[in-house]
Amino acid sequence: MDLVGVIMNAGEGLGVYRAQVATTSHNIANANTPGYARQDAVPTETTPDEEVGINGYIGRGVALAGVVQARDQFVETQISVAFANSSSSSAQSDALSTVTALDPQGQGGITDALGKFYSSLRDLNQNPGDLGLRQAVVQSAQSVSRAFNLAGSSLASARSGIDQNVAELADKTNSLLTGVADLNRRISLAINSGRNPNDLLDVRQNDLDQLAQMIGAKPVPDDHGSVNVVLPSGTCLVSGIVASQLSVQANTQNRGHYDLVFTPPDGGKSTALNGNELGGQIGGIIAARDQTLGTAETNLDTLASDLSSAVNAQHELGYALDGTKGHDMFAPLTSVQGAATNLAVDPALLANPSLVAAAGSDTSGPGDSTNLQAIIATEDKQLTGGLNVQQGMAKLTSDYGIAVNMVDDSAAFDKNLLADLTNARESASGVSVDDELIHLTAAQTAYNALSKVITTTSTMLDTLMKLI
Secondary structure, X not given: OOHHHHHXXXXXXHHHHHHHHHHHHHHHHOOOOOOOOOEEEEEEEOOXXXXXXXXXXXXXXXXXXXXXXXXXXXXXXXXXXXXXXXHHHHHHHHHHHOOOOOOOOOOOOHHHHHHHHHHHHHHHHHOOOOHHHHHHHHHXXXXXXXXXXXXXXXXXXXXXXXXXXXHHHHHHHHHHHHHHHHXXXXXXXXXXXXXXXXXXXXXXXXXXXHHHHHHOOEEEEOOOOOEEEEOOOOOEEXXXXXXXXXXXXXXXXXXXXXXEEEEOOOXXXXXXXXXXXXXXXXXXXXXXXXXXXXXXXXXXXXXXXXXXXXXXXXXXXOEXXXXXXXXXXXXXXXXXXXXXXXXXXXXXXXXXXXXXOOEOOOOXXXXXXXXXXXXXXXXXXXXXXXXXXXXXXXXXXHHHHHHHHHHHHHHHHHHHHHHHHHHHHHHHHOOOHHHXXXXXXXXXXXXXXXXXXXXXXXXXXXXXXXXX
């Protein structure tokens, strides 16, 4: 190799170390950038160029193999699932923790109101003709109605609030899906042109992480640099450079609450996705809405309807102080659905407490409490599910509390697992400023040495030229 060749090889080496310094600078600048993966400018030894002596070769220096990302694919494969699980359980926990109307220890709750209602009936049984005691019965019945109203409204409001979250998250998900499809196009073009678009890969990975958190979507790489995005059920949200769309639609079979609707990119038939097909935050809040909260709301309505029917059925058989019959204590309900929020004392009874039907006949007089005793007995009557009203309420609150505790435990476990994987990702892909400074010093030292090679070789070339 001649002296000019030595200078050229050294110059190529300077380019390699310049790239390493530039990459190190880029890493340090993004040390605190979310989603950034450390990049390495990888040098590679060139093929020997000149044979000298016996089996001796003089190399041609160094070349830049490329600038690559530092990512542990084993960790990356697991972390999307961890993001989805943690977001789902945390979203459920947050949604359920806002509902306090089913707290069995809460003052003024349904359990407390029911106890005072039957206690007022027992007080009236001691003196059935007392108008003050009759007024107390009406007021305690009104307290029962209000307690059911409050609990029912609280559950309904929580479920409606989740609907708004689903709609907002659907819009954000659509934006991310469109972004991933566009990034697939740009990344594929760069790779097919022989380039490695690391910064675009970081942006796409950040979007994929958010999709895992929002809807439990999983990335499925193809052979062309693109990443397809699929739901846990296998429904494809992004295929190459084409993105599907999500929307919300009221479901009349679910009290008008929103279904998440999938529309394929070709504009084909839209399909409502059920909760089992979803994950992440959307899947978590829908599970909270339709499973835990939905079950509690249905059971509460059933309990309110059963209580109203049982009390009214017996109350209608008795006689008021004026000897009339057929009065209701609670206003008749038109359906079981919504019974808790619609439960109310009958307006006629509210206006005239003397209509409390305590007597068993129209001739027995104001001291008769035969029918009142039968009304008191409804406290122990088996309702839907084989339990009386107090037992039914205790089971409802117990079931809800158990469900909340299970979700809270899952959220804590998933959060810890995600933290472990996030730390593993940071260890593999994060930027250590101290390490980068070491790399910077090494590149600077090599650069200075190669500069010395060029200076020395140039002097040798000048000497040679003078001899010629």
